[in-house]
Amino acid sequence: MNKMTLRTLPALILIAFSGAASAAAFQLWEQNASGLGTAYAGSAAVADNASTVFFNPAGMTQLTGFQLSAGVNGIGPRFEFNNEGSSGLLGGSGNGGNAGGWAAVPNAYFSWQLSPNWYLGFGVSAPFGLSTEYNNSNWIGKNQSIKSEIKTVNYNPSVAYKVNDKVSLGFGVNYQTINAEMTNATPLGLYALKGDDSAWGWNAGALFTLSPAMRVGISYRSAVSYTLEGTRSLGATSSAAKADIKLPDTFILSVWQQVSDRWEAMGDLSYTNWSTLDKLKINHSTGTDVEAFNYKDSWRFAWGAAYRATESTKLKFGIAYDKTPTTNNDRSARVPDNDRVWFSLGGQWNTGKTGTFDLGYSYLYLKDPTINQSKLNGASTLRGRYDDSAHVVGLQYSVGF
Template sequence: MKKMTLRTVPALLLIAFSGAASASAFQLWEQNASGLGTAYAGSAAVADNASTIFFNPAGMTQLSGFQFSAGVNGVKPSYKFRGDVGANGDGGDAGSWAAVPNGYLSWQVAPDWTLGFGISAPFGLSTEYKDNWIGRFESLKSEIKTVNYNPSVAYRVSDKVSLGFGLNYQTINAELSSAIPGPATSRLKGDDSAWGWNAGALFTLSPAMRVGASYRSAIKYTLEGDATTAGVTTPVRADIKLPDTFILSVWQQVSDRWEAMGDVSYTRWSSLKSLDVYNRNTGVLATSETFNYKNAWRLAWGAAYLLNDTTKLKFGIAYDKTPVRDADRSARVPDNSRLWLSLGAQWNAGAHGKIDVGYSYLHVKDPSINQGLLVGRYDASGHVVGAQYSVGF
């Protein structure tokens, strides 16, 4: 019984590296709502509110005085399993609505220096199947939550170049349950906190064009927790590494009314080859889980149209490549490449601030799976809605 319990621990940690409806693998791009309408194109170059702290801290030099921005995005993934052999118990829809909140504050302390602080949720997942589904021995409920605290500083080197740097203190909490023969249920819980960093540069090529580049470091965790099965609890630990990400963005004022923006990002998922899990009491290797993830690109293009003095309309499209190989796809959350189709709007109330709203439909290529009894495909898709308030004073 103890061996079976330990073998489920990699599944708990696998949640952090499995698919989510919002982005490939476990990443959440929804760190503001102002970028949702353009599918987050130009994320490291737009720098029009304090949420640039997350995407490119150098963008704070574009903001004067105090700037505050806060919002929330609702993410609704959908994963419905269809068995090739007509097996009973499809599990229903494993996805559910989840909130991704954020808040940022920047302060121009001197003409060339700006300080900032952000709170965000870079990674997250919540899925749940019906108790009697065919894959209940693989997964019943899976949940992961992170909170990222990001103090930052930016310096304007010249009218053309700005640099930014930030520290990231990030916490992670995860829980997993699954069925085991008996019948009984196995439940796992684990948590940790760790440090990382992010940096960026912003190049103002002209008053109508900016190019931004940013990097977020990998973060290493030693996740510790307990695995409980039929009343037996075992302390366990596992070292995990969240991958680093590089973003290159461009923003251009095409005309008095039109803006265009583009984005390419690269996440080094190939660092996740395997996961080793140890018994904390004995230090003995309990099991090893293979990932074999590959590096992944994300490409985005967006535009904004100034309808009148107070209203701006936004449009965007993005292609998000999954790092998951078909042979290694997990039943926890079957991930695959997806296409973002986004719309949004901004209402500018002047000194009273700005309100941004956005919506994205995520068309996910139906993932196939062949893991034990789970032989078939998933109908997969996603919806993201968001709202944000930004103000300067």
């Protein structure tokens, strides 16, 4: 286990991979920019560049030679609180401003065809990320939250095997690091928890080519269990602390179809087992602190299409519904989340031998969530409504040799 420092990874890498979640809770779907324009519909079946290593490693069998894909997504969420009757022991004044802000989430992948039937791949990505920080540390909800941050980096070697022209299988191993921090105010001073760890997981997938114009993909990413080790501080007192956390597993079912010479259609159904995250129990020398999540399992539905405008240019669009794992009774100021709808647009430009560029944009509409969160044994209750939304912009370069 790692102590509460940044020594697990160079600090600059962790900063680059910090993210403010745009999918439900603090999951990050933004693992490429080529799928952003279709709201990630068909993510486990499209397999048109090396980023399939993340979504479905079996998709590498659709690629030839050596393929490289790298990109970055900028995520800009907005979480603005409006007070509606908060009571008890509260902060100073003000609603805390925008607790969101822009963050960069880079990614990189490659795949290599070893033989007609065997493929190797590798990916670096950030499956989960969260960053909320209220502008005023003395805001009305300071007892509930001031800063909350989770950073993950995932290293994903993969292998794929083409069984025949109809069936391909893929498997990957995941080495994932996590770095977490959360703070809030108490009558005894600032409460702060910092911790990090690394752990192993796995992912697998299958790709079924039903016809030259239709593919169906299924994929699964396992849960990853951590034991965060670091420090727990309360005012001027600090002590070593541990906390177990299990990030959820995800299942994806995707379809891709070539409708005509110019049109492609794709769809996605995904399920994330968020119920693995119930309570965070922080064990330290003087007792145990509990941060409640009470998350429920969630679903995501997406549909998208692509239109080949010219031999080198595609236009993309998509829509998705992403259900939150939290409820009105359990929503917290750390993750003021709610159901969201993705509206996505994108474009692809194939320059030929010099590679392919993808540009995508999504606007995330969130139904404004309400909050009724009590802390300090009920002595402080934050009541109100959040104004939530997000913008996502992505750029990706892919090339084959």
